[in-house]
Amino acid sequence: MSSTPLYDALRAFAGAEPLRMHMPGHKGKPLPLPELAGFAALDVTELPPTGDLYAGGGPIEAAEALWARVFHFFHCFFLTGGSTQGVHTALALACRPGEQVLLDRGCHRSAFHALALLDLYPVFLERPWLSGPGVAGPIAPEELERQLSLHPGIKTVCITSPTYYGVLSDIPTLARIAHAHGAVLAVDAAHGAHLPFLGDYALSAADLAVVSAHKTLPAPGQTALLFSSAAFDPARVRRTAALFGTSSPSFPFLAALDATRAWMEEEGGAAYRRAAERTASLRAYYPALTPVDAPLDPTRFVLRSPDGFADQDRLAAQGIYPEMADRGHVVFILSCADGPSEFARLRAGLDALPRGECAFPPPPPLPQAVLSPRQALFAPAEALALSQCVGRILAQQVAPYPPGIPVAAPGERLEKKTVAYLNDIGYNMREEVQVVRGSVCSAEGRPGFT
Ligand SMILES: Cc1ncc(COP(=O)(O)O)c(C=O)c1O
DSSP states (O other): OOOOHHHHHHHHHHHTOOOOOSSSTTTTSOOSOGGGTTHHHHOOOSOTTTOOTTTOOHHHHHHHHHHHHHHTOSEEEEESSHHHHHHHHHHHHHOOTTOEEEEETTOOHHHHHHHHHHTOEEEEEOOOEETTTTEEOOOOHHHHHHHHHHOTTOOEEEEESSOTTOBOOOHHHHHHHHHHTTOEEEEEOTTOTTGGGGTOOGGGGSSEEEEEHHHHSSOOTTOEEEEEOTTSOHHHHHHHHHHHSOSSOOHHHHHHHHHHHHHIIIIIHHHHHHHHHHHHHHHHHSSBOOTTTSOBOTTEEEEEOSOHHHHHHHHHHTTOOOSEEOSSEEEEEOOTTOOHHHHHHHHHHHHTSOOOOOOOOOOOOOOOBOSOHHHHHTSOEEEEEGGGOTTOBBSSOBOOTTTTSOSBOTTBBOOHHHHHHHHHTTOOTTOEEEEETTEEEOTTOOEEEO
């Protein structure tokens, strides 16, 4: 394996048979869970030989620097709270409380939660909805230019690329536009940690970028990375990340990030390229979202289906579990861990599915925001069946797929049209959602309380 400074430091520490008079309480002895037998040896705390994530320096910073090099970024910070911690940190680095942010309407709920935590006010960047496949397309550069010209005070843009469906936006072009308006571009690339290992470095044009190692790389749950440009002082990045992370980050997770990068550089990249080739052959054979519909992650396979939910159940009956389904698609994450036998099994499962496609009604217009995300998410709330929510202000987002975009977000009033759309696309209208307690809202959007 290529250099693994943190993993090596932890192994050397464990091998020296230290007397561990510190936490964790297992003291490096086997955990009462045989599957995690080797875990405890590396599970240490902040000590001179192991380092301190939030202080920088030592073997952790050396391991982060190797990731920064691979991703063509100035700096990398290891996250043990998933991309969720990264999105919160990125927005805290880019914005001050009370500011407006130009936000991809397709952002993950971690971004909506960051708005509430940081008291930010979103102006939404709309995505075109690809008409044929019924999936949201990339952020159009013209939309970014239009919104930044309309809102010259906005100095932060936050988008998601790739999306759950693998749709990629043109980051270098979007970054150029943002920079021309004096704005920072933050990219939630939670689903794209593998792309630089396939030779795609477009993400490095962003000022801040977050990737989940655990989503697409051989890395454990919760491991993720925050990349930043030279405009952000690394010491400030660490201090800000500490606001949203545990004060006891897991050293085995940090070491796993170090070892994952080394393995990806040595073997994983080639394995990923083979997975991309196999994915291309699946796309050619089955009705699927393809790079002709939109620029796509070469390893994301999105099957078009007459009934995505039924197909998901049919596959589960064969022991095959996709990442997710919507009414007209089934989404599969393929990675370097999927070799010929996994692809053959998937093909056999796909062969047993009925073929066809599903039509989607156009999404409703964006509802009106009557409370800020912070007011809505921290307000006293009550649970109500969706069918009863017309006129109520949401205290959560309602985000059915497709297009993977919240039909309504926290602080927005649920309109009749929105509820009718949810009904039309087969959303479970009995599902309970959180609405601001006692809230009613006039047609003009003025909030009131019963
Ligand atoms: C686009 C996107 N961003 C962020 C996240 C949060 O990632 P994590 O689970 O690593 O916290 C997710 C999770 O699904 C996601 O899909």
